[in-house]
Amino acid sequence: DDNQMKDPDMASAVAAIRTLLEFLKRDKGETILGLRESLTSATDCLTGVDSSVAVSSGGELFLRFISLTSLEHQDLSRCKKVMEERGELFLEKISMSRAKVAKLCHTFIKDGAKILTHSYSRVVLRVLEKAAAEKKRFSVYVTESQPDAAGRQMAEALRKLNVPVTVVLDAAVGYVLEKVDLVIVGAEGVVESGGIINKIGTYQMAVCSKAHNKPFYVVAESFKFVRLYPLNQQDVPDKFKYKADTLKTVQNLSEEHPMIDYTPPSLITLLFTDLGVLTPSAVSDELIKLYL
Amino acid sequence: MTKEEKQRLRKEKKQQKKNKEKKDDNASQESEKEKKSVSSSSSAPQPPTQPATQKGGSSCCSLKNVHDMVQKVTLILIFPVVKRLPEHIQVDNPDVLKKLAKKLERQQIPLRLDYGYKVSLFSHLHQYSRKAPLTQQLSIPSSVIHPAIVRLGLQYSQGIVAGSNARSVALLHAFKQVIRDYTTPPNEELSRDLVNKLKPYISFLNQCRPLSASMGNAIKYIKKEISNIPSQCKEEEAKGKLLNCIECYINEKIILAAKAIAKYAIEKISDGDVILVYGCSSLVNHILCEAFEKNRKFRVIVVDSRPRLEGREALRRLVQRGISCTYVLISAVSYILPEVSKVFLGAHALLANGYVMSRVGTSQIALVAKAFNVPVLVCCETYKFCERVQTDSFVSNELDDPDDLIVTRKGKTQLEDWQQVPLLGLLNLVYDVTPPDFVDLVITDLGMIPCTSVPVVLRVKNVDL
Numbered sequence: 001d002d003n004q005m006k007d008p009d010m011a012s013a014v015a016a017i018r019t020l021l022e023f024l025k026r027d028k029g030e031t032i033l034g035l036r037e038s039l040t041s042a043t044d045c046l047t048g049v050d051s052s053v054a055v056s057s058g059g060e061l062f063l064r065f066i067s068l069t070s071l072e073h074q075d076l077s078r079c080k081k082v083m084e085e086r087g088e089l090f091l092e093k094i095s096m097s098r099a100k101v102a103k104l105c106h107t108f109i110k111d112g113a114k115i116l117t118h119s120y121s122r123v124v125l126r127v128l129e130k131a132a133a134e135k136k137r138f139s140v141y142v143t144e145s146q147p148d149a150a151g152r153q154m155a156e157a158l159r160k161l162n163v164p165v166t167v168v169l170d171a172a173v174g175y176v177l178e179k180v181d182l183v184i185v186g187a188e189g190v191v192e193s194g195g196i197i198n199k200i201g202t203y204q205m206a207v208c209s210k211a212h213n214k215p216f217y218v219v220a221e222s223f224k225f226v227r228l229y230p231l232n233q234q235d236v237p238d239k240f241k242y243k244a245d246t247l248k249t250v251q252n253l254s255e256e257h258p259m260i261d262y263t264p265p266s267l268i269t270l271l272f273t274d275l276g277v278l279t280p281s282a283v284s285d286e287l288i289k290l291y292l
Numbered sequence: 293m294t295k296e297e298k299q300r301l302r303k304e305k306k307q308q309k310k311n312k313e314k315k316d317d318n319a320s321q322e323s324e325k326e327k328k329s330v331s332s333s334s335s336a337p338q339p340p341t342q343p344a345t346q347k348g349g350s351s352c353c354s355l356k357n358v359h360d361m362v363q364k365v366t367l368i369l370i371f372p373v374v375k376r377l378p379e380h381i382q383v384d385n386p387d388v389l390k391k392l393a394k395k396l397e398r399q400q401i402p403l404r405l406d407y408g409y410k411v412s413l414f415s416h417l418h419q420y421s422r423k424a425p426l427t428q429q430l431s432i433p434s435s436v437i438h439p440a441i442v443r444l445g446l447q448y449s450q451g452i453v454a455g456s457n458a459r460s461v462a463l464l465h466a467f468k469q470v471i472r473d474y475t476t477p478p479n480e481e482l483s484r485d486l487v488n489k490l491k492p493y494i495s496f497l498n499q500c501r502p503l504s505a506s507m508g509n510a511i512k513y514i515k516k517e518i519s520n521i522p523s524q525c526k527e528e529e530a531k532g533k534l535l536n537c538i539e540c541y542i543n544e545k546i547i548l549a550a551k552a553i554a555k556y557a558i559e560k561i562s563d564g565d566v567i568l569v570y571g572c573s574s575l576v577n578h579i580l581c582e583a584f585e586k587n588r589k590f591r592v593i594v595v596d597s598r599p600r601l602e603g604r605e606a607l608r609r610l611v612q613r614g615i616s617c618t619y620v621l622i623s624a625v626s627y628i629l630p631e632v633s634k635v636f637l638g639a640h641a642l643l644a645n646g647y648v649m650s651r652v653g654t655s656q657i658a659l660v661a662k663a664f665n666v667p668v669l670v671c672c673e674t675y676k677f678c679e680r681v682q683t684d685s686f687v688s689n690e691l692d693d694p695d696d697l698i699v700t701r702k703g704k705t706q707l708e709d710w711q712q713v714p715l716l717g718l719l720n721l722v723y724d725v726t727p728p729d730f731v732d733l734v735i736t737d738l739g740m741i742p743c744t745s746v747p748v749v750l751r752v753k754n755v756d757l
Contacts, residue, residue, distance in 0.1 A: 192740065192741070192742070193732075193733070193742050194742065229733060229740045231560065231634070231667035231669075231732055231733060232665075232667060234562075235560070265742075266729075281742060281744035281745070284741055284742050284744070284745040284748070285745060285748050288741075288745070288748055288752070
């Protein structure tokens, strides 16, 4: 939380990973197993504060990455040093990931394109920045994205880049789709089936763009890949749907509005990640490589 | 082409012909010389000229071989090699039938004849009658085939042992018995002789009922284990090792895999679910029983179809555990699907392009479920993953006894004389193939994967092997 307030441009997952690295450095555990357990409990603690998919996936991937090396040293401090080095490497890699994604995606934005996007996503912002820097002329429609009106934040950021932007109502997505050429959204989590978990309203947008035959692109960094496999909206665990404070205070969740929804892979055209441009069915391949 | 070019081509062709004739002559000369040299070497004194000609002959021979190979290679480059189709789907080709008959004669196994009129689309597949099992044509006691295998073949052909897990386990147990009773003949190595002994058994079982994909993988594994036995290993030790391997295989790939799959599947079953199952899959029944024991509240709808009516067995097993069930026939599937929250299907095999091969009727259920937006989950162990690729249910399938479709209702048997009606064919298919777009999730012992990731699993497994 501290970290996030200092740098609003950093994703919450990256902040979480930085915290975990600090935790690792300060940990005074005696055994590797103890270390791993304390790291897992730290991750749980973090998701308890900010229950987004990215934080949990980022934490798990961080743990996997640092332990995916030979920890056969006799001395525990040497092992810890190795893990810390790998942790720094991981952090460096993911801070470069947004730039990589932007580099891959901006070529898909042609001159004169009209883009539709949903809510406030820093990755999409980065992509559009890059496209504007390449002297491409395009205009953007952003949905307001209630209940937190994050779309207005996105519109402000785009106005600073001198990109013509229009804020539309969430209900006007079907109306505006005939005018747009492509749809780009970010993702809070990419699941095993190749689908995505994102701000509520994304699924609607995906269904409409499929009906209009417009390409639906997703931009996401690889640390957002998570080992979940939802079959439908109901199957997404409650801890991701609602904010952490809501989960703790409210008794009857059926009266709460979910913050995220699940978009199945059949509606997604392509995913742009720092591992490359993937089709939804290739996501499972990458996940098997990352996790197994 | 100009005249000169045509003439040149003609000359080249003539030259090639001449060369061929010369070579044939040479070949016949070589064979004569070789015969002479063999016969002369048996007689005591050898004239001094013979070795010289022999040497000359042998060098000529080697040159000829090289030239032959070069010719063959160029021929292959010009005419691409066609991949051979497996024999069991070429039944309408008389040459293939002749080859099969010869092979079976050599192995001393009787040939099973096809029965009844075959529908033209499926005339490339075998169609046997259950009333004429292969065992009737065998002499008792059979000298070539082990009695455990004879019993197994009879159980397969009569349908006493059915279901891909049951068939594989029965096969492995029969092989264990064979290995226990096996003794290495003198001057033979166990690793080579045992594999040769197994070949006629496998042909016999294939004749009784075509082998399933899971059985094929099990046989490949056993053959590999046998041929990996080191030659200095003593017989008792080798036999013990093999028996142990088979036990491990059954334990890991079938029993433990079922436990792992149940663990993943139970996460997907929530309270208040209405689950649809089709036919009798041992794995799906196991999952449902486990979930019920973990106190999940759900009810099951069992869909059944003629002529096998396997759903009744599944119904019996589930009701015995206390799970509340509903029973419908497959014609009512679109009627009850609005009530259903999930569909669980078993699989006979998962093909390399992501298609699911399962009991006939499965693809129909998957299609209707997709139309109603109900998630379809297929449960399959990794040992049933197959390198084959198939996009339709016609090319490779199994035809069951057509007489099974005859039913007696209210004392009247309508189709009794179906053979007399000239253009009437009864089709009793066993398997069908479901495309991956209709399947939402495949649960394997490695975890939950989308249907399109089957080749990834196969690749990972091959790396392990």
